[in-house]
Amino acid sequence: MKFASTVLGVVVVSAGAVDAWSFSGVWDSFQHWMFGDTPVHHRQIHHHQSESGKATGSLDFTGTNWAVIVAGSDGYFNYRHQADACHAYQILRANGYPEDHIILMMKDDVANNIRNPFPGNLINQPGGENVYEGCKVDYRGSDVTPENFEKVLTGQKMHVGNGKTLKSGPDDHVFVNFIDHGGVGLIAFPEGKIVTSRQLHSTLEKMKDNDMYGKLVFYMEACESGSMFDNLLPNDWNIFATTASTGNQSSYATYWDMSRRTFLGDLYSVSWMEDSDKHFFIDHAKDIETLEKQYTQVYARTSKSSQPQQYGDIPYANKATIEEFQQYQDNNLNKPNFGRKRRADQLKSGMNGKTYAENRVQAELDAVSSRDVTAQTLQRLMGANDVDDEHQAAFGDIEAELQKEYRNIQRAEDRFMSVAWNVAGSKSNGLHEKYVSSIKDHDCLSDSIVAFHEECHPIDEYHIRFTRVLAHLCDSGHTATEVKSAIVNTPSCQW
Numbered sequence: 001m002k003f004a005s006t007v008l009g010v011v012v013v014s015a016g017a018v019d020a021w022s023f024s025g026v027w028d029s030f031q032h033w034m035f036g037d038t039p040v041h042h043r044q045i046h047h048h049q050s051e052s053g054k055a056t057g058s059l060d061f062t063g064t065n066w067a068v069i070v071a072g073s074d075g076y077f078n079y080r081h082q083a084d085a086c087h088a089y090q091i092l093r094a095n096g097y098p099e100d101h102i103i104l105m106m107k108d109d110v111a112n113n114i115r116n117p118f119p120g121n122l123i124n125q126p127g128g129e130n131v132y133e134g135c136k137v138d139y140r141g142s143d144v145t146p147e148n149f150e151k152v153l154t155g156q157k158m159h160v161g162n163g164k165t166l167k168s169g170p171d172d173h174v175f176v177n178f179i180d181h182g183g184v185g186l187i188a189f190p191e192g193k194i195v196t197s198r199q200l201h202s203t204l205e206k207m208k209d210n211d212m213y214g215k216l217v218f219y220m221e222a223c224e225s226g227s228m229f230d231n232l233l234p235n236d237w238n239i240f241a242t243t244a245s246t247g248n249q250s251s252y253a254t255y256w257d258m259s260r261r262t263f264l265g266d267l268y269s270v271s272w273m274e275d276s277d278k279h280f281f282i283d284h285a286k287d288i289e290t291l292e293k294q295y296t297q298v299y300a301r302t303s304k305s306s307q308p309q310q311y312g313d314i315p316y317a318n319k320a321t322i323e324e325f326q327q328y329q330d331n332n333l334n335k336p337n338f339g340r341k342r343r344a345d346q347l348k349s350g351m352n353g354k355t356y357a358e359n360r361v362q363a364e365l366d367a368v369s370s371r372d373v374t375a376q377t378l379q380r381l382m383g384a385n386d387v388d389d390e391h392q393a394a395f396g397d398i399e400a401e402l403q404k405e406y407r408n409i410q411r412a413e414d415r416f417m418s419v420a421w422n423v424a425g426s427k428s429n430g431l432h433e434k435y436v437s438s439i440k441d442h443d444c445l446s447d448s449i450v451a452f453h454e455e456c457h458p459i460d461e462y463h464i465r466f467t468r469v470l471a472h473l474c475d476s477g478h479t480a481t482e483v484k485s486a487i488v489n490t491p492s493c494q495w
C-alpha cells in the first residue's frame with residue numbers, strides 16, 4: 001500500500017478534487033492527472049431540453065453541492081434512524097461529495113451499543129452492507145441539538161463537534177435529509193428536544209435571506225411530517241420538500257431483523273435510497289431521474305402505509321434531476337467513477353443474491369407504524385426462543401419494559417387531555433383521536449407546543465403522538481395564551 005499512499009500524496013495536491021475515500025477513486029484521479037484529462041472544477045454545464053421538454057440529465061447550475069443529514073433520535077430501539085442517515089451519507093460520498101460538503105449529525109450511540117450484537121456495524125436492509133463503515137459523524141452525542149442544527153443550516157460558527165457548518169452560496173444546491181420521530185407541528189431531537197414547524201420555517205427563511213442556496217431540497221422522514229410544511233412552505237422560496245407522511249399519519253419502520261432485534265430502516269427512507277442506489281450504482285444513471293420521478297417511485301413503495309407528500313416548488317421537481325442534489329457537481333459525469341464502482345460492488349455483495357424487487361416486497365410486508373416500534377420490538381423479543389443469550393440480557397426485563405411503554409403513553413395522553421379540558425371543557429373530548437386535516441394556525445400551534453414542552457412536560461417519544469390535540473385547540477379558535485394558562489391549572493403537568 002506504499003504505492004497507494006504515495007499516489008494519494010501527489011494527487012491530493014495536484015488535482016484537488018479527488019475521491020480520496022478509496023484507493024480506486026485516487027487511481028481514477030491519478031489517471032486524469034497523469035494523462036492530462038484533468039477533472040474540470042465548477043464546470044458550467046448547460047441545461048439541455050429534449051424535444052419532449054424533459055431534462056436530459058445535465059446539470060443546470062454553476063455552483064456546488066452541500067448536504068446536511070440528521071438522525072434526531074437516540075437509543076437502540078431507534079437503530080433504523082442512524083442506519084438511514086449513514087446510508088444517505090454513503091450514497092453522497094460514492095457520488096463524489098467530499099467530506100467537507102456533508103454535515104452529519106447523529107447521536108452515534110447505536111453502532112457500538114451494548115445491544116448491538118455486531119459492534120461497529122449498521123445495516124439498512126436485510127443482509128445489507130455495513131453503512132457505518134466510513135460514515136463520518138460531525139456532531140454526535142449531546143451536540144445533536146436543535147440549536148446546533150439551526151446553526152449548521154444558517155452557516156454560523158460552531159464551537160462544538162468538528163466545527164463544520166454550511167458554507168453554501170447563492171448558486172449552490174443544498175440537500176437536507178432529516179430522519180426521526182415527529183408529531184403534529186414538530187420534529188424531535190435526542191433527549192426530548194424539539195423543533196416546531198415555525199422554528200424550522202424561520203431557519204429556512206434565514207437561509208433564503210442570507211442567499212445560502214440556489215435550490216434546496218428537503219427529504220424528511222418523521223411521523224406527521226407533512227405538518228412541518230403544510231400551509232407553511234411558500235412555493236417561491238426555491239425549496240422542494242418531500243415528507244414520509246401527511247400531517248395526520250405516522251411514518252413507518254421496516255425490515256425487522258431478528259438477529260439484531262431491531263427494525264433496520266424506515267419505509268420512506270429506504271425507498272428513496274434504494275431507488276438512488278439502483279439508479280446511480282446498479283443502472284449507472286442510464287436514464288434521467290427527476291426529483292418528481294423519485295418522489296413518485298417512493299410514493300408507490302410507501303403509500304400502502306403512509307402517503308409521502310410534496311411541498312414548495314413542485315414545478316421545479318419536474319425538471320431537476322436527483323443528480324443535482326445527490327451527486328457532487330465537481331464529479332466528472334462522463335467517466336467511469338470508481339467511488340461508484342466500489343459502491344456498486346458493495347451493494348451487490350450486500351444484497352445476498354436478492355433483487356431490489358424482492359427487498360421491496362419485504363419492506364412492504366415488514367412495515368409497522370413508527371409509533372409502535374418499541375412495543376413491537378419488545379413483543380417480538382418476548383416471542384423469541386433464544387431469549388437467554390448475552391445480548392438478549394442487554395434488553396433487561398422485557399415485560400416490565402413493555403408495561404412501562406404503555407404506562408408512559410397513557411400518562412402522556414392524560415396530560416394532553418387534562419390541558420385540553422382546562423381549555424375547552426367537554427368540547428375537548430376525543431381530540432386526541434381526531435385527525436388534523438390541515439394546520440390553519442402554525443403560530444398558535446408552535447407557541448402551544450413550546451408552552452407544553454417547557455411548562456407541562458418535555459415532548460418526548462410518548463407525548464409526541466398527542467400534539468394534534470393542541471392543533472385542534474388552535475383550529476377551534478383558542479390561543480396559545482389560553483393553553484399556557486390551562487397548563488398552570490393542570491396538576492398532571494407537575495407529576
Ligand SMILES: *[C@@H]1O[C@H](CO)[C@@H](O)[C@H](O)[C@H]1NC(C)=O
Binds near residue numbers: 246248
Ligand atoms: C390527512 O392529510 C391529508 C393531506 O394533508 C388530507 O388530504 C386529508 O384530508 C387528511 N385526512 C384527515 C382524515 O384529516
